[in-house]
Amino acid sequence: MSALELEHVSKSFDSAEGRVQVLRDLSLRLEAGQSLALTGESGSGKSTLLHIAAGLEQADQGRVLVAGQEIGALGEAGRAALRRGHVGLVFQQFNLIPSLNVAANLAFQARLSGREDRAHIRDLAAALGLEGLLQRYPEQLSGGQQQRVAIGRCLAARPALVLADEPTGNLDEATGERVLDLMLGLTRAEGVALLLVTHSPRLAARCDGRAHLRAGVLASALDGAP
Amino acid sequence: MIRTTLAALLSHWLRSPLQLVMLLTGLALATALWSGVQALNAEARAAYATAEGLLADGGTAHLEHPSGQIAPAQFVALRRAGWPVSPVLEGRAQIGAARVTLLGIDPFSAPAAAGPALAASDLGGFFGGLGYAHPQTLQDIGAADMSLRPAQAVPVGVVLADIATVQALLQADGQITRLALSGPLPPTAPPLVALAPNLRLVAPGEGADLAGLTDSFHLNLTAFGLLAFAVGLFIVHSAVGLAFEQRRAMFRTLRALGLPLRHLTACLAAEMAVFALFAGALGLGLGYALAAALLPDVALTLRGLYGAPVPGALQFDPLWALAGMGMTLAGTALAGGQALWRLWHMPALAPAQPRAWALASQAALRGQGLAGLGFAAGAVGLWAMGSGLVAGFGLLACVLLAAALAVPMLLSLALRMSERLARGPVAQWFWADSRQSLPRLSLAMMALMLALSANIGVGTMVASFRATFITWLDLRLVAEVNVLPRSQSEALALQEFLTPRAQAVLPMQRVDATLAGQPAQIYAMKDHATFRDNWPLIAPVPDVWNRLAAGDGVLVNEQLYRRAGLQPGASWLDVPGLGALPVLGAYPDYGNPLAQAVLGQEIFARAYPETPIRQFAIRTADAPALIDALQDEFGLPLGQITDQAQAKALSLAIFERTFLITGALNILTLAVAALALFAALSTLAGMRLVQLAPLWALGLTPRQLAGLELARALVLGALVMVLALPVGLALAQVLLAVINVQAFGWRLPLQAFPADWARLGLWAMLAVLAAAALPALRLWRQGPQALLRVFALER
Incomplete structure (x- = not known):
């Protein structure tokens, strides 16, 4: 059973210029423990693909399976449950919950999915270097620290699939490197599949596989890619 | 540019x-x-x-007799002696479909004012029986026997006519109510005491002027208008x-x-x-x-x-x-x-992000809390040391402002405690997020606090007043029938007729006077069980009724008792014609703006022998039969006879109307507060998406999020309602014990009306629900599209 499977997925949107085809007959598979970097120019459909994989958006055509469950067959509540239980999301803007402190943010999704493991969260906090920041609130953290919390929050729930959308886009290069190191290290250690959307070929090179999107078509799947 | x-x-x-x-x-x-x-x-x-302005009565002096009637001979004597007096006759009568005040004047001698000017415009018609009335009065009268013309200068409910016309209409031949002074006294004029020693010269403004009497009513309205204005400004500020x-x-x-x-x-x-x-x-x-x-x-x-x-x-x-x-x-x-x-x-390069955290900072809350404490201290100071109506309203304002300013801090405290007790992650987020959203909602919450506490305060005051008033009415209006004689001769005939037919005939006589420097009325009271058994008294001396009947003192109404600071058993009251009499007790007298005193019938008759009987209170076992008999014997119209039920209904109707406007303003203020909340929630809805989108991404459905948004508004509304209850009760106490005493002269006991509060709470929750429903519904309906836009905008 693959962590993520997309079969002949297409998606289009209405825009001022008319209907825009964002994804065209796209197929992709990601196994547990694998990491895949998805690159492409702005507007190539990277984020749409990620949103469809997370069940935040629905494909016009094709099948999307996460941990063996077909997303298209699920309603809004089912998709939400799937995200709670099997998907971890990391955003460029971190999207931490501003009203909760770091400790509560770290545990949030795990508790939401009913899989809170305090020891695991403690280990994650230590691995992410967040031990001294647990009582702070998001706005009291730097960008790098916030992104580390976002990664910790996502991994604390032990998801089958992590979807990361430009997780280092708001960070300086050195911090971005450190954050990616942590993310890759932890996903590998936990056996989690990672789909990483990035503009940076240098970061993409550090993943097990790379795929390039051009005008909604998966133009190339490089070494290691499914 | x-x-x-x-x-x-x-x-x-x-x-x-x-x-x-x-x-x-x-x-x-x-x-x-x-x-x-x-x-x-x-x-x-x-x-x-x-x-x-009709007779320039407010600006000129006049002469009056304690009985309310002046003999024509005295008028003639004064005129002959050079006194510039003009006769005025005032009385109530039924004209057409309305009961009106008839005002009879002599246009030649009356002081120059709107009334004589009207008469002069058609003197022939005026002397021929023409009357002037406000267009609204004419509308109320409808078809009438007398000729009437519209005039804006005549107050509503009054018909102005020649004194001879009014004398005929009132069947009061030769009677004069008062003598208006139409100019300065000539130096050669003999003194009043030599010409008419039983007349009293009433200086301008000494009488019960309407503007003065109604000041408190208008101050109440102004205070409510200002409160509503302040609540409206909360919306604008927000x-x-x-x-x-x-x-x-x-x-x-x-x-x-x-x-x-x-x-x-x-x-x-x-x-x-x-x-x-x-x-x-x-x-x-x-x-x-x-x-x-x-x-x-x-x-x-x-x-x-x-x-x-x-x-x-x-x-x-x-x-x-x-x-x-x-x-x-x-x-x-x-x-x-x-x-x-x-x-x-x-x-110039200020951060573009809204300062959510800064606004929520403890320092800001502390500052607001300190200001609230300052107002609370002001309230305590005014309670302890203030006096007068303005100080009373100052106290009200301080209580309201202290409570409003304390709301964010108290809500924050309650939410923090709830957050600590919360178990699940969603519950924990719910309380934490509610606390963080508080700064942006605090203005609306403060407006809601003002509206709710004012509602509870005024509602409790009115309900307490109503409960006391109804009990008081039951005790005061025990006479089964009341009859108003049209003249003194009819009064005497009525007394003779009623005495053998009724269980008791209690005549009511009254003179106008000045007591303790205040315009007042003095009543005669017949010694009877009707009064002894039913009249509630405040701080009566022992054996009060026997002492009153013996002429050994005076009862005063609560207004006079409080305003003049009289102490039954210790204070003495100067009564014109009788000298100082001991104060025996006070009685509640709701709805009367004037000071009042009651004397035993005998001592009253000695002091004011010519006083006409204005009304009879009659005790009878068969009121309908007695009313029929009165109508058969005297041809009295129904307007002259009222039974107990009518009198109570009339008094209650006046009471209800008095607070109708307060009730209307209360509802409007609550509506404005609900609007303030709606405004805050609607404008926040867009900003909220940024906070809600991550939760959606983490696995909560838009429906759950919309439900949580609705719950948040309801929880905050309920907390404000809980906080508003003690504040409202404090306001009610201020209204009952300070404002009422200052404005009306009576103090009422505070009573609890939990059902009313629960009803208000329900209304408040409905208002909050209505205010929060649209933004929540929009979130639910737009759901994923709107939330997804947050992530799309990141790029």
């Missing part, structure tokens, strides 16, 4: 039309409630001026503040592009002024409509409670409109001043 700047600033409102609607609605409602109340006050005051936060990035960009700060501030001020003018005009229209709708009830209240002749139709006064617009502009400046000040002090 100005045009470009204004276009940029205004583009915000085009993109946020709901926010603009809320801003304009808040301003318009604030103006409407304030100016509506002012229109009511102005109309009533104009009516008092008309009443006093809308202006939110718009400022949302346009921070625009301000930064405009300044970065070279726009001077002075220009930007001026443009923002101009924008607010335009909004104020537009909403002010709208508010004036609404206020006029509101006043026109409420005026008939206010007029009935003033007529019923004070006998003040206020017409039920509203006139448009441009000065009122100007004053209302001025208030709107001032209110807008107050509500928007903070935004302008912040803009003026904002660095």
Whole structure:
């Protein structure tokens, strides 16, 4: 059973210029423990693909399976449950919950999915270097620290699939490197599949596989890619 | 440059039309409630001026007799001696379909004023029986036997006619109620004591002038108008503040592009002024409509409670409109001043993000809490040391402001405690998020606090008053039948007729006097079980009824007792014609603006021997039969006879009308507070998406999120309601123990009405639900699309 499977997925949107085809007959598979970097120019459909994989958006055509469950067959509540239980999301803007402190943010999704493991969260906090920041609130953290919390929050729930959308886009290069190191290290250690959307070929090179999107078509799947 | 700047600033409102609607609605409602109340006050005051201007009675002295009647011979003697007096006869009569006050004057000798001027316009007709009345009175009268003409200068409920016409209509041949002094006394005029020692010279303004008597009523209205205005300004402040936060990035960009700060501030001020003018005009229209709708009830209240002749139709006064617009502009400046000040002090490269955390900071809450404590201290000081009506209203304002300012801090405390007790992650987020959203909702919560506590306070005061009043009415109105004789001869005949047919005939005699420096009335009381068994007394001396019957003292009403600081058993009261008499006790006398004293019948008759009987209270086992007999024997119209049920119904109707306007303003204030909450929630809805989107991404459905948003508003509303209850009770206590005593002269016990509070709580929750429903529904309906946009915008 693959962590993520997309079969002949297409998606289009209405825009001022008319209907825009964002994804065209796209197929992709990601196994547990694998990491895949998805690159492409702005507007190539990277984020749409990620949103469809997370069940935040629905494909016009094709099948999307996460941990063996077909997303298209699920309603809004089912998709939400799937995200709670099997998907971890990391955003460029971190999207931490501003009203909760770091400790509560770290545990949030795990508790939401009913899989809170305090020891695991403690280990994650230590691995992410967040031990001294647990009582702070998001706005009291730097960008790098916030992104580390976002990664910790996502991994604390032990998801089958992590979807990361430009997780280092708001960070300086050195911090971005450190954050990616942590993310890759932890996903590998936990056996989690990672789909990483990035503009940076240098970061993409550090993943097990790379795929390039051009005008909604998966133009190339490089070494290691499914 | 100005045009470009204004276009940029205004583009915000085009993109946020709901926010603009809320801003304009808040301003318009604030103006409407304030100016509506002012229109009511102005109309009533104009009516008092008309009443006093008819005979210039308010500005000139007059002579009166304690019995209320002056012998024609005394009038003639005074005129012959050079006294410039003019006879006036006043009495009540049924004309057509209305019971009116007939005012008879002699147009040749009357002091120059509106009444004689009217008569002079058609002297022939006036002497031939023509009467003048306000158009509204004419409408109430309908078809009448006498010839009547409309005149705005005559107060509502009054018919002005020649004294001979009035004497004929009242069957009061040769009678005079008072003598008006139409000019200064010539130096050669003999003194009054030599000519008419039993007459009293009443100086101008000494009588019970309407403006003075009704001042407290109008102050009450003004206070409520101001409260509603303040609640409306909360909406404006909230809308202006939110718009400022949302346009921070625009301000930064405009300044970065070279726009001077002075220009930007001026443009923002101009924008607010335009909004104020537009909403002010709208508010004036609404206020006029509101006043026109409420005026008939206010007029009935003033007529019923004070006998003040206020017409039920509203006139448009441009000065009122100007004053209302001025208030709107001032209110807008107050509500928007903070935004302008912040803009003026904002660095050119200020952060574009709304300062959510800064707003929520403990320091800000502490500052607000300290200000609340200051007002609370002020309230304690005024309670302990203040005196007078203005101090009473100051105390009310301090209590309200202290409570409103404390709301964010107390809510934050309650939410923090709930957060600690929360178990699940969603519950934990719910409380934490509610606490963090508090700064942006605090203005709306403060407005809700003001509206709810005012509602509880006024509602409890009115309900306490009502309960006391009904008990008091039952005790006071024990006589089964009341009869009003039309003349003294009829009074004597009635007494003779009734004595063998009734269980008791209790005549009511009254003289007007000045007691403890206040305009007052002195009544005679027959010694009877009706009074002994039923009249509630405050601090009576032992054996009070026997001592009163023996003429060994006087009872005073609560108004006189409190205003003059009389102590039964220790104080003495100077009674004209009798000297100082010991005060034996006080009795509640709700609804009467004047001071009053009661003497035993015998001592009263000795002091005021010619006093006519004005009314009989009759005890009988068969009221309908007695009423039939009275009508058969004397041909008395039904207007002259009232049974107990009628009297109670009339008194209760007056009571209910008195508080009708208070109730209406209460509901409007709550509606404005609900609107303030709706405005805050609606404008926040867009900002909330950023906070809610991650939760959606983490696995909560839009429906759950919408439910949580709704629950948050309800929880905050419920907490405010809980906080408003003690504040409202404190307000009720201030109203009952301070404002009522100062304004009306009576103090009432505070009673609890949990069912009323529960009903208000339910209404408040419904108002909160209504305010929160639309934003929550929108979140649920737009759901994934709106939430997804948050992530799309990140890129």
